[in-house]
Amino acid sequence: MALLSYEFMRRALIAAIFIAGIAPMLGVFLVIRRQSLMADTLSHVSLAGVALGFFLNLNPDLTTLFVVVVAAVILEYLRGLYRSYSEISIAILMAGGLALALVLMSIDGGSNSTSIQSYLFGSIVTITWQQVIVLGGLFAIIGVLFFLFKRPMYVLTFDEDTAHVDGLPTRLMSMFFNVVTGVAIAVMIPIAGALLISAIMVLPASVGMRVGKSFNTVILVSVIVGFIGMLGGLFGSFYLDTPPGATITLVFIAIFLVVNLFLRLVVLNYRKRNLEK
Numbered sequence: 001m002a003l004l005s006y007e008f009m010r011r012a013l014i015a016a017i018f019i020a021g022i023a024p025m026l027g028v029f030l031v032i033r034r035q036s037l038m039a040d041t042l043s044h045v046s047l048a049g050v051a052l053g054f055f056l057n058l059n060p061d062l063t064t065l066f067v068v069v070v071a072a073v074i075l076e077y078l079r080g081l082y083r084s085y086s087e088i089s090i091a092i093l094m095a096g097g098l099a100l101a102l103v104l105m106s107i108d109g110g111s112n113s114t115s116i117q118s119y120l121f122g123s124i125v126t127i128t129w130q131q132v133i134v135l136g137g138l139f140a141i142i143g144v145l146f147f148l149f150k151r152p153m154y155v156l157t158f159d160e161d162t163a164h165v166d167g168l169p170t171r172l173m174s175m176f177f178n179v180v181t182g183v184a185i186a187v188m189i190p191i192a193g194a195l196l197i198s199a200i201m202v203l204p205a206s207v208g209m210r211v212g213k214s215f216n217t218v219i220l221v222s223v224i225v226g227f228i229g230m231l232g233g234l235f236g237s238f239y240l241d242t243p244p245g246a247t248i249t250l251v252f253i254a255i256f257l258v259v260n261l262f263l264r265l266v267v268l269n270y271r272k273r274n275l276e277k
Helices: 007-032 036-055 060-081 087-107 113-121 129-158 160-165 170-192 197-211 215-240 244-276
Strands: none
Touching (some): 007 036, 007 129, 007 170, 007 197, 007 215, 036 060, 036 113, 036 170, 036 197, 060 087, 060 170, 129 160, 129 170, 160 170, 170 197, 197 215, 197 244
């Protein structure tokens, strides 16, 4: 194919494959735990990390990683304080992160506003080989952690009280999951963009939950959907000359709508046949 003759597209293709594995594995747990907005919250908080990096003349990727990990720990602490109103912690962190980013940008005089905007939308086609290697390492680590801790995380996700009774360190596990999610988001932000990362994590998981009948099937379908959406959006952006992150997100939304429409038609057809009997 013509697009594979370009080195930047080969880098983007490899990165898309890694993201297609990382995002759904974490996204399924986020959706089932009713923490879909956590990805959105941490992605918005990451902007504070980017602004802090430019303000202190440090590598914004490192400051973003630090800020997002701290925010993930705080998020779990606040979730413990407001167990019945977990959305409060999300609102507090999202507002605080955006406010801090705006204040730092204002103090900095807005000289790096263009650079910060690149983190808002990201661009998978501008990824470097170094970022590809980091993504590959993250994919390997999350894959190993997933297979090692799938069973305890499954119990924690569906019934935290039962997990606690079984002797699992629920608070530590939940905080560790938040930190891993935060690290993944911090790594993917320059590629996918802060405004779109949550869609890439949540939408494949949402489709997987609609199609899969078991937890393993949900994970498998989510990864397949992630793979199709990432590659479909990447190819589409190349041939249509549209922003990669936005195109990938629209492909995921299209898949979500088509799958739900198809399942709806199947249900209606099943009911019609039963009525005819």
